[in-house]
Amino acid sequence: MAFIAAAAAGARLLSSAGRRAAAPLTNASYSTAGPSASDIEDSPLPRMSRLAQFRERRALAVTDITATEWCEKKMEFELKHGKPERTEAMKVFQRVDIAHSHRSSRNDGSRNEERGTRNDAWDGILHCGNENVLYSHQNGVPGTWNAPSFHDPGDYDITIRSVEESWAVKFVSFIEGTNRLMLEDELKDVAREIPVFGVIEGTWIIGIIDEIRMHMDGISVQPILIDTKTRAKPTIPSEPQKRNGRLQLMCYKYLWDSLIAKKFPAENFFSYFDLDPNYLLSDHIKWYTNSLGVNAKTLEDVVKYFKITCHSLGCLRSREQLLLRYEFQEDHSLLDEYQFTYDAKWFKDQIQGVLSFWQGSREPRFVTEEERWKCDNSICKFAPICPMIASSSKR
Template sequence: MALIESALLAVKRSSFSSSIHISKSLSLSSSSFNVNNVRSIESISIHSKRRLSTCCQDVKVGDIEDLGNSVNTQKKIRKLDSLLHRFRRKRALSVTDMVQSEWCQKQMEFILLRGKPKATEAMKAGTERHAKLEAEVVQKIKIHVKEIEDSWALKLMNFIVGANQLLFEGLTRELPVIGYLEGVWMVGVIDEIRLPINESVQSPFLVENKTRSRDTLPAEAQKRNSKLQLMCYKYMWDNIVTSNFPASRFYTFYGLNSHYILSQEVQDLAAASGFPANTLDDIVMYYRNTCAVLPPSHNELLIRYEFQRDHSLLGEEKFTYDPAWLMSQLRCSLEFWLGEQEASYVSPDERWKCRFCNFATICPNNSTESETKQAETELDTVSKTEIRRPS
């Protein structure tokens, strides 16, 4: 069963408007914020018994030789054979997908074709730290749902109450976001959002918390990767709050019934949080209204680096949002996902990444000429097997 996180305010609040007063505000410096000043909210963990579905149907494709030289046909075949269609057509691309592609496209391809390696101890420690930070401002509860519409209703409720907490209390953490960007659906979870102190314009600050197994700051390639992640979140946030959410496209992509009557438990939770709803479309309406009153995020972004052993602060890096650089990175990554280019290898000056890659021994970039041919043949066999695999 898939575990889906959502949230519910512990106290009843009416649906908010642009006249909401922010009772607490925070500075960008993490040291000046006291989490004890933030009231706890409850979170809903949903055990969904159904996988997320989509309206996309499997399309049978014959031999390429039989399809002729039509440009449109070739584009269609390339789309059906793309990594996006084969591995993400029933769910959106995640910000993690984009970031991993920037780290090494070939490694991302291996992960999709061969499976994700087991989490390391450092990765587990990072996950536990994020859960602890979330628990400082969020209290979780669990409910079971059977239908995908209930699951999505709770996901959108999670955003609504998280945004509500930000406006009322100045801080929220682990906020889920979804948006239609550059022609694809994308999802992510923002580590932390704060409201500033002593600024006339209350533009939310986005913060990314990173843990380190060593008491040193990361290499430049790792910093660049983290900056890309946080810039993606800003791009998504700003798109969400400045553009009208494409509800019809959303329902179609995920195969949702907008008039679905929510389960009684979900209706009760919605009413308790201040926005009574009967259908999924009601929740989407509240979601749209919430986005409409939120301001674009601050152009200054913050990454915090902690030492895993004692959670001591190793350093903070503030940097300015660079939309031109972000768009170039997104286009490069999307070309890879859409099958418009082959997976690229790391640059020669970043070959050190290969020492930490689980696929280094079979990667053509690290093999002799004979090993390269063998690895390419093996990868091609796996790829063809994946194409024939039923969804």
């Protein structure tokens, strides 16, 4: 949704001097079957961990998780030097955005803007960048976005003034999107671009589910989580690419199931992100939220509606089967469709491995010899300065 990306563009920079101490994340009840949400304060981060250096008071994006799994050394380079300019060859190996006119009733090209491809200010992030945008633009620059109305097919502009309003829009986006699952019209049983957030292994993580469909399983109905990736060439994805996609969808499932199954840790949320729960929303934001049935004056009001929505979805735990789809960018033809089962142990092992990198408990790992094709100059622009490549060249 367009308003998700622009909401982040309007968020303010959180200064070190103005931050409050975060309350311990001890909401054991918040975890679901799978990794438990450990206490951040009980396990203090190592000094100058990558979380402290690059994501202080911000959530990790699911795309941070998958990018780290892809290549830890590349992620370290990006954190230190920024994302390099993408070449055409690199785009073959990354998700690219297209205006899915066949998946949206709006054919005005706005989906490109929704997915963060509006201009160079979005760091060249395409489809996968939505989650990055959610945290990376908390920089104090007032933002305006073209927001689609849930009840009115027309669009309108709303201005974001603060990080509180940015989060308010994220919560309302979740409420609106999940309401679509219950509609009695042509949109029934399908919801797209659903923001999800929560604590995994003691770390706040945020993401955007590409698509949720309601699946009939006998007499019961369960949501199935789907992620569609577009490819610049009509080729079948490699196993490392599929593995990366599996991790991404398992993150979404964990976050979705946690939100609807357990109590959202609102107090820790306000404290960790240094938010004022009594922040008065602007007339623009109040008008927009009211149009969606959320009669809110403050951020805390919005969070209360959000928690009610999550509670009402308590019976809609997502299916254990997840679906990855790969489409050819040029004609939207289906290249591959890959269904797999959620594996709690594998997911926990992967998340713990990724977070050990972010927590600074070890140095970044290089890719395995079997996956060294990722280091080709056409795929990774950091290859010329990578010590593994230099070491290999000397042999």
